Amino acid sequence: MSSFTAPPTAEVLADDHLLAAWLADAAGKRLLEVRTEGLEGKALKDAGDRAAHDLLVQLLAAYRPDDAVLSEEGKDDKARLQADRVWIVDPLDGTREFSEPPRADWAVHVALWTRTGPDAGDLSAGAVAQPALAGAVEPSTFHTGAAPQVPPRTSDRIRIAVSRSRPPAFVEALAAELDAELVPMGSAGVKMISVVRDLTDAYVHAGGQYEWDSAAPVAVARAAGLFTSRVDGSPLRYNQDDVYLPDVIVCRPELADRILAFIEKNGTGA
Template sequence: MSSIRNDHEVARDLATEAGQQLLRLRARHGFDEPEVLRTLGDRTSHEFLFSALGRLRPSDAVLSEEGIDDKARLGARRVWIIDPLDGTREFAEAGRTDWAVHVALWENGDLVAGAVALPAQGSTLSTVDPPWLPDERPADQRLRITASRTRPPDFVQRLATQLGAEIVPMGSAGAKICAVLLGIADIYVHAGGQYEWDNAAPVAVARAAGLHVSRIDGGIPTYNGVDPSLPDILVCRPELSGTLLASIRDVTDRDGTGPHVGG
């Protein structure tokens, strides 16, 4: 891998290659021991990405879900934020395609590049060539909200009821945000607790594609924080953001939970 590629290409190529390694691991190991497969998947992808970034961008820091959080990153100008295997549960289930690899770059206070590989779907969405967002969605189409297939939050159910929206169950956060990018869903909203690596890469791609991205109180999500937790996120088509933020405020005000809703 050439070290002269730009950061967008590095993110795309590393996410794609890590995904290919995960597919090969799946094929070799099979699904009879899901816990073992999950552990192998996390470790294999992390070791590849960490090593490749150390070779290609040796001066940059790395924040990985599977690595030790070296607080030296807080003084770094550039930090790669990676989730080597997002949707570990789905990865270890035969036939599931809703898992992903996330690679994002934070530089001088903001996300500047990112890629989300969807290996079992045969695609990588990245800031190299962000997905094209249709100008309009069909006016008569019911809104679709992506939510966890195993732990759908009560908050999202209440929001869907208020909006008359359909809930589309799905695995990883990356797959959910990519579903919005690809027009499979209109909204991804989460308020049950995440970390920066869960959404940095898909947020970078979503922003590049022109989607609205914010916290559920309308604030701007920030990265490379002392505490890498990022409890909530909203990703949607820009024309829906005002209605959604108002509905979120209404739902949280009525149940008394405030802006950071558990579930």
């Protein structure tokens, strides 16, 4: 367990939103520790993936022992399909950026899917930690218990978050259609949370992701009042038998119709 991780308070244990944030914080702090261990390249990537996964699994076993877990770094236990509560986690989203200190555009995703209750069959809580934003110890974490309400757009020009290495051609065409600028950045979660943070106005992706890539940031984005869907406008569904969930839109509500209309007319090429 990370030396920074104190046991959760009774208030945190009683609230799934706060627990998701606490878990993401804990994994983020552990990842910051790993970054100080003198590793580089693939060794650093592998150590980060392993350390954050092991910690999250350990903490969930301790504090939510009856819940199922779906993790990018773990074996997919299909018993989750009959479970009432499933934690969907990406222990380290943006492994490449994590391995390039001092880059900050990587994240920890922790989301909860529930079968019953107000959010039956959907995400009910989520948190995204961006540990390197806040310095050496304290991660900056965005969560559904206190999601920021996105203010009116502060940029005169629409901003679309894209991969810093391989922006898809259809997004470049979309940007031309909307007279938008492309804003390169790292992990998928960082891109989605950038809309929550009013650093960008939209993130549109097609061509390959899994449930853990989007669950937590989508939960936070929804809580913040943003529009979320697949690129055809259909709902994003989680805790499915096939965890491949290749496309997503997260954007300001006023942009959704224009983005969906463009994709319906032109496709994504995926």
